[in-house]
Amino acid sequence: MMFHIGDVVEGIVTGVQPYGAFIQLDDHHQGLIHISECRSAFIREIGDELVVGQTVTVMVLDIDIYSEKISLSRRAVLDGYDKAAIDKERINQDYKFTQHHYWTNQHLAIGFETIAKSGSIMINEALERLHQ
Template identity: 75%
Template sequence: MTFHVGQVLEGVVTGIQPYGAFVQLDEKHQGLIHISECRSAFIHEIGDEIKVGEPIRVMILDIDLYSHKISLSRRTVLDGYDKAPLDIENVKQEHKYIQHHYWTNQHLEIGFDTISKSGQSMINEALERLHQ
């Protein structure tokens, strides 16, 4: 199943922490409802609001492109924002040309083979710098 921002779906609460609740969306994906996204009013204990095992309707707020973590909101569904029209094509267009810079170079295929093949050139380069 592919997910997108603004999508409303039903899941099952699988865990509760002081900062939020984990929701199983399908057999492979789960997301987190931060405590601030449970409802519009202040919540002292999230366990008083949401129980493990209960079905829950949520809206997808964000999908992190690097970690693939899904941020969810129950508040938007309770407040009726899920009924407001959302132009998904415009949302996709807005994010189409954004460059994401990660702290790692995940796009490179670096492994032990690459190091072993280029090891001698790396040693030679280091020796040249040392003798300068």
């Protein structure tokens, strides 16, 4: 993925929902600005703040590597991100482990071992159910 936490990029609003706005970052990547990240003040209707087709500058807050979902913030850019240097290396180091959300059992490293051990039992059970 070409985006990193802390990057400031431009995108186009492609959809607006009550909970946030979808932003097209490039031909292959889309992100979401949650309504709370739209601006610092309270927003009753996000449609009052963003409209489809609008170009916005946003900061990448988080990237879920597994699903490739990108969380964006417009508030961080509006609040003057250019007033202080962004330490991208520190941000990426701090979130090095928390940004990977794998919803699998890959950390167990068992592979197909369980299927190989119980494969014949599962097949026999399936055949019994078929013939009932």
